[in-house]
Structures are given as structure tokens and as C-alpha cells.
Amino acid sequence: MTDATLHFVATLVLPIVAFLLLALVPPLRRRGRLAGVVSLGFSVIGLGTTWVGWLHSGLDYEPIRLLVSWLPSYRRPLASVGVLIDPASTTMLLLVALVSCLVQAYSLGYLREEPGPSLGRYYAYQSLFAFSMMGLVLAPNLLQLFICWELVGLCSYLLIGFWYQKPEAARAAVKAFWTTKAGDVGLLIGIVLLWRHAGTLELVDLRQMAESGALAPAGLALITFCIYLGAAGKSAQFPFHIWLPDAMEGPTPVSALIHAATMVTAGVYLLFRTEWLFALTPGVLSLVGWVGAGTALMAAVLACVQNDIKKVLAYSTVSQLGFMMTAIGAGFAGAGFFHLLTHGIFKALLFLGAGAVIHAVGTNDIFKMGGLARRMPQTATVFIIGTLSLAGIPAFAGFLSKDEILAAVWAGGLTAPFVMLVVAAFLTAFYMFRVVFLTFFGAPADHHGEAHAHDGPVIMSGPLWILAVLSMVIGVYFTLHHPAPEFAPAAHRGGLPETPGWLTPLAIIVASSGIVLSWLTYGRRAISADALAAAFGPIRHAALARFWIDDAIAGVYRGGLLSGSRVIGWVDRYIVDGLLNVISAWVVVAGDRLRLVQTGRVQDYMYSVALGLLALVIWMGWSR
Amino acid sequence: MTLSVAAFWCLAIVLVGSALAVVLTKNLFHSVLWLALALTGTAGLFLTLDAEFLAAVQLLLYAGGVITIVVFAIVVTERLVAERITQSSRRIGAGALLAATLLAALLRIITRASVTEVRPAMTDDTTFRMGETLLTRHAMSLELLAVLLLASLIGAIYFARPED
Amino acid sequence: MGLQGYLVLAAVVFCIGLFGVITRRNTVGILLGIELMLNAVNINLVAFSRFHGEIAGMVFTLFTISVTVAEVALGLALVILLFRTRRTILADHIDWLKG
Numbered sequence: 015m016t017d018a019t020l021h022f023v024a025t026l027v028l029p030i031v032a033f034l035l036l037a038l039v040p041p042l043r044r045r046g047r048l049a050g051v052v053s054l055g056f057s058v059i060g061l062g063t064t065w066v067g068w069l070h071s072g073l074d075y076e077p078i079r080l081l082v083s084w085l086p087s088y089r090r091p092l093a094s095v096g097v098l099i100d101p102a103s104t105t106m107l108l109l110v111a112l113v114s115c116l117v118q119a120y121s122l123g124y125l126r127e128e129p130g131p132s133l134g135r136y137y138a139y140q141s142l143f144a145f146s147m148m149g150l151v152l153a154p155n156l157l158q159l160f161i162c163w164e165l166v167g168l169c170s171y172l173l174i175g176f177w178y179q180k181p182e183a184a185r186a187a188v189k190a191f192w193t194t195k196a197g198d199v200g201l202l203i204g205i206v207l208l209w210r211h212a213g214t215l216e217l218v219d220l221r222q223m224a225e226s227g228a229l230a231p232a233g234l235a236l237i238t239f240c241i242y243l244g245a246a247g248k249s250a251q252f253p254f255h256i257w258l259p260d261a262m263e264g265p266t267p268v269s270a271l272i273h274a275a276t277m278v279t280a281g282v283y284l285l286f287r288t289e290w291l292f293a294l295t296p297g298v299l300s301l302v303g304w305v306g307a308g309t310a311l312m313a314a315v316l317a318c319v320q321n322d323i324k325k326v327l328a329y330s331t332v333s334q335l336g337f338m339m340t341a342i343g344a345g346f347a348g349a350g351f352f353h354l355l356t357h358g359i360f361k362a363l364l365f366l367g368a369g370a371v372i373h374a375v376g377t378n379d380i381f382k383m384g385g386l387a388r389r390m391p392q393t394a395t396v397f398i399i400g401t402l403s404l405a406g407i408p409a410f411a412g413f414l415s416k417d418e419i420l421a422a423v424w425a426g427g428l429t430a431p432f433v434m435l436v437v438a439a440f441l442t443a444f445y446m447f448r449v450v451f452l453t454f455f456g457a458p459a460d461h462h463g464e465a466h467a468h469d470g471p472v473i474m475s476g477p478l479w480i481l482a483v484l485s486m487v488i489g490v491y492f493t494l495h496h497p498a499p500e501f502a503p504a505a506h507r508g509g510l511p512e513t514p515g516w517l518t519p520l521a522i523i524v525a526s527s528g529i530v531l532s533w534l535t536y537g538r539r540a541i542s543a544d545a546l547a548a549a550f551g552p553i554r555h556a557a558l559a560r561f562w563i564d565d566a567i568a569g570v571y572r573g574g575l576l577s578g579s580r581v582i583g584w585v586d587r588y589i590v591d592g593l594l595n596v597i598s599a600w601v602v603v604a605g606d607r608l609r610l611v612q613t614g615r616v617q618d619y620m621y622s623v624a625l626g627l628l629a630l631v632i633w634m635g636w637s638r
Numbered sequence: 639m640t641l642s643v644a645a646f647w648c649l650a651i652v653l654v655g656s657a658l659a660v661v662l663t664k665n666l667f668h669s670v671l672w673l674a675l676a677l678t679g680t681a682g683l684f685l686t687l688d689a690e691f692l693a694a695v696q697l698l699l700y701a702g703g704v705i706t707i708v709v710f711a712i713v714v715t716e717r718l719v720a721e722r723i724t725q726s727s728r729r730i731g732a733g734a735l736l737a738a739t740l741l742a743a744l745l746r747i748i749t750r751a752s753v754t755e756v757r758p759a760m761t762d763d764t765t766f767r768m769g770e771t772l773l774t775r776h777a778m779s780l781e782l783l784a785v786l787l788l789a790s791l792i793g794a795i796y797f798a799r800p801e802d
Numbered sequence: 803m804g805l806q807g808y809l810v811l812a813a814v815v816f817c818i819g820l821f822g823v824i825t826r827r828n829t830v831g832i833l834l835g836i837e838l839m840l841n842a843v844n845i846n847l848v849a850f851s852r853f854h855g856e857i858a859g860m861v862f863t864l865f866t867i868s869v870t871v872a873e874v875a876l877g878l879a880l881v882i883l884l885f886r887t888r889r890t891i892l893a894d895h896i897d898w899l900k901g
Contacts, residue, residue: 736824754853
């Protein structure tokens with residue numbers, strides 16, 4: 015397998031070379047399109063090597079580790095970096111490479127009007143992000159994982175705030191950074207505690223220790239909880255989900271890459287990689303499951319009331335991440351990982367399609383669109399393919415993975431989360447088709463925008479078609495061919511869950527009824543949307559206010575932190591400074607008074623000397 | 639009352655009286671003269687203590703040299719001012735109180751201390767012993783004293799040189 | 803007369819000298835007071851030397867007398883210098899090192 019190993023190493027190295035080229039050679043970077051082509055070239059080569067390597071390796075082999083000692087030490091290195099190649103990491107790597115490459119190609123078209131230096135900056139960030147994400151995926155130990163984790167967060171900040179002159183974009187970037195950072199602190203604490211607990215951060219070694227029972231159970235729950243915090247931050251679980259909708263301020267290709275397929279999935283990936291550790295702490299796992307289900311349902315409700323097409327997709331991502339986390343919480347991380355892969359493909363497809371629509375029409379508001387299917391048939395087709403995948407219709411990619419998740423949650427015994435996920439699935443179908451009907455069908459709301467609508471150039475529609483075809487191929491393949499336990503780690507106790515007979519029909523019925531309701535409301539207009547809204551009045555009102563979560567957190571921050579600072583500021587100014595001022599004033603006054611002793615006259619000094627002598631004599635006399 | 643005791647008392651009265659006169663006389667020149675008397679009294683006391691050499695040195699240096707110098711200094715400074723400088727001071731009360739208290743404390747210590755009342759017998763006369771010690775054990779100090787006197791001589795000449 | 807008598811006498815003269823130093827206005831007068839104090843010290847030294855049989859006390863007295871003479875010489879030189887430059891010999895007027 016050694017030459018396949020080199021393929022994967024090459025995939026990891028190529029993006030960082032591209033980044034360094036673009037970062038260190040300003041003339042290259044300033045010629046925007048050239049920079050884009052260079053970056054894309056490296057990305058394509060990387061995709062090629064990954065593909066070849068993946069084909070070579072197959073899907074069932076023991077993990078291979080390639081380590082480079084980074085901090086050499088006495089007996090063994092304090093820290094090492096490298097790659098860990100096993101079926102899960104190579105598959106994820108393939109997804110990252112594929113979506114990254116397609117997004118970079120798409121961006122050449124989408125950001126056509128961007129000035130040269132700005133575009134060059136964009137591609138530098140894209141290459142850096144690709145490198146960091148791949149480093150995270152291939153990380154052999156938690157140290158490298160954490161480093162790449164932070165790098166990924168940095169790139170997310172840079173890319174969300176790409177148009178930094180826009181204040182909303184800058185604020186969204188900071189919000190994303192801060193929210194994920196809160197989770198990252200938890201992750202760091204968890205890693206440090208784990209190192210103290212186990213003595214090593216190497217994933218392979220830790221796994222052996224966990225499965226052989228060498229890890230003491232005391233304190234393990236805290237460790238897994240802290241690690242989960244990090245994953246919750248990146249994967250937008252409640253209450254960390256607040257950054258993802260705001261992150262839509264970034265360019266749409268960025269949303270497709272980072273907030274659909276790669277960065278947000280890092281949390282799920284982390285939990286998938288350490289599932290043997292979480293298996294030892296069932297309490298934390300059930301927390302993961304419950305929070306995941308709650309997030310899925312909440313985000314689905316929020317998506318129903320959004321007007322901005324990108325925000326709908328953002329909340330949809332949060333919801334689907336919740337699905338994945340629930341599966342992990344039920345103990346079947348393989349199901350969650352499977353959905354991660356399929357979701358990555360069709361969500362990227364949906365985002366890129368939305369980007370094409372936005373690019374053509376000039377607005378994000380779905381109520382200002384309409385009837386675009388006539389003007390943009392290709393875009394409409396691929397978007398509908400993506401939507402069908404997301405809704406979970408058979409023969410499309412998302413069907414089986416969503417089925418597996420529902421099966422997993424049922425088999426894991428989490429009944430209430432199961433119900434929440436079923437409702438969320440219904441809502442998913444509903445709101446996605448709401449978007450479809452309002453955007454592509456019906457009468458155009460804004461004739462002016464609609465008149466200019468047209469399908470994108472090949473460089474934009476190419477990736478769309480690739481993703482759409484992939485979506486269908488995967489869907490058909492897995493409809494006919496139940497996935498083997500290759501998506502579960504080799505010695506996992508559960509494998510993939512057994513699907514009860516009634517589950518698949520239930521899933522199909524739920525999805526279809528969602529589509530039908532949506533068609534009736536927004537397609538046919540048989541049911542009034544307003545009546546529907548009124549029926550769920552209070553929920554809708556709360557949803558429009560985003561359940562006041564943003565406000566609560568802002569209130570806590572402003573109220574708590576700022577008033578705390580005010581108190582501390584007052585203490586600092588009046589008590590600490592006051593004390594010092596008083597002391598210094600006293601010193602000055604005392605000095606002023608004391609200087610009167612220095613009269614300059616010899617006789618006065620003599621007098622003082624004599625006084626001292628008297629005191630001395632008295633003391634000598636009385637101490638006998 | 640033996641002769642030595644009587645001598646002591648006489649000399650003590652002379653000494654204390656002239657000392658008081660030194661500090662209380664308004665006329666500075668008179669003060670100097672009273673000081674001369676006090677120094678002579680001290681020389682007498684040295685005699686009662688069998689320190690003849692020191693008595694002679696006291697008379698020579700103190701009553702002779704120091705008084706002369708001070709007289710000259712007074713002449714030089716008072717002459718040009720051409721008036722008698724008053725000697726009253728504003729610190730008399732405090733100074734007297736301080737001196738009295740100090741005296742009281744010292745006397746308390748002295749009277750409580752256990753000191754010998756009897757003089758030991760003299761083996762040699764003190765001059766002989768002094769000379770011997772000066773040139774053997776304290777020879778170095780003697781040399782240093784010479785250096786000190788030289789230094790002060792040079793210093794005095796420098797200070798008092800005429801203005802150029 | 804016992805040692806205590808000499809010590810008492812010396813103490814009296816010392817305190818008188820101290821009084822003189824503190825109260826006299828004329829600088830030369832201060833020097834006279836210092837003379838008295840030094841004299842008292844000398845009496846002490848000689849008395850102790852005689853009553854303890856140690857000749858070192860008297861030798862030391864010789865030294866103090868010599869040093870005193872040197873000191874008086876220099877002190878008076880300073881007084882004359884002070885008089886020449888500042889035209890005053892009153893201790894109260896010499897306060898240029900006032901804090």
C-alpha cells in the first residue's frame with residue numbers, strides 16, 4: 015500500500031504549496047484569474063491523486079500511519095505530525111478534494127467581477143483551507159487535529175469576511191470565529207485532559223487502549239464532553255448554531271465548501287473518529303443524541319420561515335448536522351458518517367445552484383424570484399435533483415443515508431429523538447420544496463430581474479452537473495446495493511443498524527407528504543400560505559425571532575460581561591487608583607512637612623543630635 | 639578632708655564656674671578668657687590624677703595655642719563689623735532643658751554604676767609609661783597623628799588664604 | 803576622690819558645653835562650647851585610665867588633644883572664610899542648605 019500512501023501525502027501537500035506560492039509571490043496573486051487557475055490546477059491534481067489512491071486502496075484495510083517527529087524528545091517525540099490512512103479518512107479526503115476542486119472552478123465564474131488582487135487573496139485562502147481541512151482529516155493524533163481545526167476556523171473567518179468592507183460580513187466573520195472558539199476551548203481542555211488521562215494523543219494507540227479497557231473510566235465523561243463541545247461549536251449544534259446563518263455573508267462558493275461539505279462536518283468527523291472513546295461514556299453520547307435531534311427540529315422550523323435562499327440552506331445544514339449527531343449519539347457513528355458524505359455532495363450542489371440563481375437574478379429573496387425554470391432550465395434541474403436528495407426520495411443520494419440514521423436512532427433506543435427527526439424530515443421536504451416552487455415555478459415576482467436570468471457559463475454549470483450526476487449515481491447505487499459495513503470502523507460492535515421493515519416506507523411517506531403539502535401551498539396555491547402561517551402562529555413568531563437565542567446570548571454578553579467590566583473598571587479607577595493617589599498625595603504632603611526639619615542651621619542639627627544622645631543615654635540607663 | 643579632696647573640690651568649683659561663665663557671658667572676648675581659666679582648671683585636675691605630662695600638654699596646647707587662635711579669630715571677624723554682636727539666642731529654654739535632662743540621665747547612670755573608689759598604686763610614673771607606649775604599641779597612631787596635623791595645617795592655610 | 807567624682811564633674815562640664823553649643827549665636831561661641839565638651843571627655847579618659855591602671859587612656863587623651871587643636875584651627879579658618887564671603891558669623895544666618 016505504500017504508493018497509495020504517497021498519493022494521499024501528495025494530496026495533502028499540494029494545497030499548501032499552492033497557498034505558499036500565492037502568499038509569497040505577490041505578482042502572481044495580484045493577477046486574480048491567474049492565481050485562480052494556479053490554485054485550481056493544484057486542486058485538480060490533488061483530486062486526481064486522491065482518486066487514484068482511493069481506488070488503489072479499496073475499502074477494507076488496516077490503518078497505515080506515516081509520522082514525522084516534530085518535537086523530538088528523550089524516548090519518544092513529544093509531538094509528531096503526519097497522516098493516518100484508513101478507509102474513513104481516505105473517503106473523507108476524497109469528498110474534501112472533490113468539493114474543494116469543484117468550488118474553486120465554480121468561483122472562477124461566480125467571482126468574475128472581483129478585482130484581481132482580491133481574487134488572488136480568495137484563492138490563497140481557498141488553498142490554505144483545503145490544506146487545513148485535509149490535515150484535519152488525515153490527522154494521526156489529536157494534536158495535529160487541533161492545529162488543523164484552528165486553521166480551518168481561521169480560514170472560515172477569512173473567507174466569511176472576504177468582503178470585509180461590508181460591516182455585516184465583518185461582523186458575521188467575527189461571530190463565527192467567536193462562537194466556534196468557545197467550542198474550541200472545550201476541545202482544547204478535553205485534549206489536555208485526555209493526554210493527562212491516557213498519556214498519548216495518537217488515535218491508533220488511544221483506540222487500542224479504549225477497546226482493551228486500559229482507560230480508567232473516572233473523568234472520561236468530562237473529557238468526552240469537552241471534546242463534544244468543540245464538535246458542537248464547529249458543527250453548529252444548539253446553542254452554537256447561531257454563527258452558521260450569519261456566515262452566509264460570505265461568497266456562495268465559500269458557503270458551499272465550508273458550510274455544507276467540509277468545515278461544519280469536521281465536528282461530526284471528529285466524533286466519528288473518536289467514537290470508541292465516546293462508547294465508553296454513554297451519558298455523553300445520549301446528550302449528543304438529544305441535542306442533535308433538538309437542533310435538527312429547531313433548525314427545520316427556522317428554515318420554514320426564511321425568505322433568503324441561502325439562509326434556508328444554512329438552516330437546512332444545521333438541521334442535517336443535527337441528524338448526523340443524533341445518529342452518533344445513538345451509537346451508530348457509521349450512519350452519521352455516511353450521511354455526512356452524501357450530504358456533502360448534495361448540499362454543495364444546492365449551494366452552488368443557489369449561487370447560480372443569485373448571480374443571475376441579483377437578489378437572495380425567494381419571494382422576488384419565480385418562474386426561473388423557464389429561463390434557467392439547467393440550474394433548475396440540478397437544483398431539483400439536489401432537493402430530492404435532501405428530502406430523501408429513493409434513487410437519490412440522501413435517501414439511504416437518512417434512512418440509516420432513522421434506523422440507527424430507533425435501534426439505539428432514543429424514541430423521542432426519533433420522533434423529532436421524523437418531524438424534521440417532514441419539514442425538510444416541506445421547506446426545500448417551498449424554495450423550489452417559489453423560485454423556479456409560478457409567476458415571476460420581479461420581471462426586471464427575471465428578464466436577465468440565464469443559465470451560468472460552463473465553468474459554473476459544469477461543477478453543478480458533476481455534483482448532480484454524482485448525487486444520482488450514488489443514490490441509485492445504494493438503492494440497489496445496501497452499504498456494506500465498510501462505513502463502520504472495522505471492529506465496531508454495532509456495525510450498521512438493522513432497519514426495521516416499517517421504517518423505509520414511513521420515511522418515504524413522510525418525505526412525500528412534505529413535498530405534497532409544499533406543492534399545495536406554494537405550487538398550486540390551493541392552501542393559503544398565510545392560513546398555514548396563522549395556524550402555527552406562535553411558533554412562527556418565535557421562529558421569525560430565531561427563538562430569541564441570538565438576543566439571549568447577546569444580552570448575556572452585554573449584560574454580564576460588560577456590566578462586570580464596568581464594576582471592575584470602577585474598582586480599578588476608584589479603589590486601586592484611588593488608593594495609589596491617596597498614598598502618593600500623603601507622601602507629597604509628608605515630604606512637604608518633613609522638609610521643614612531641614613532648616614539648614616547647624617545649631618538645629620546639633621539640637622537633634624543632642625536629643626538623640628539623650629534618648630540613647632536614657633535607654634542605656636533604664637535598660638539595666 | 640585630705641589635701642587631695644580639698645584640691646579636687648577647689649578645682650571642680652573653678653572648672654564648673656568658668657564653664658558656666660563661658661556659655662553665659664554676652665561678650666565673646668570675655669567668654670574666651672573664661673575658657674582659658676576652665677582649661678587651666680582641667681590641667682589642675684590632670685595633676686591630681688598623676689598625669690603630669692598631660693597637664694603640661696593641656697597648658698601648652700589648649701590654654702596656650704587654642705586660646706590664641708580663637709582670640710585672633712574674634713579679632714579678625716569682629717573688627718570689620720565694628721559692633722558688638724549680641725549673644726542672646728532663641729533656644730535658651732529648650733537648650734537648658736535638654737542639657738539638664740541629659741545631665742540628670744548621665745548622673746543616674748554614673749551613680750548607679752559600680753566603680754572603684756580606690757586608685758591602684760603607681761608602679762612607674764605615668765610620663766614614662768606614656769612615652770614607652772607611644773613609641774612601641776601606639777607608634778603607628780603617633781605617625782598617623784603627624785599626618786593628620788600636616789593635613790589640617792595645609793587645609794587651614796588653603797582656607798584662610800587671601801583672596802586673589 | 804573616687805572615680806565617680808571625676809565622672810560627675812566631667813558630665814557636668816559636658817552638659818554645660820552642650821548648652822553652649824545649642825544656644826550661642828556666634829559661630830566662634832559654638833566652637834568654645836565644643837572645646838568644653840572635649841575637655842570633659844578628656845577628664846573622663848584620664849580618670850578611667852588612672853583608676854584602672856591602663857595607660858592607654860592617657861595616650862588616647864594625648865591624641866584627642868592634638869586632634870582638637872587641629873580641628874579648632876580648621877574650624878576657625880572656615881569661620882574666617884565664611885565671614886569673608888557672606889559677611890556674617892551668626893549661625894542663624896548660615897542656612898543655605900535649607901531643605
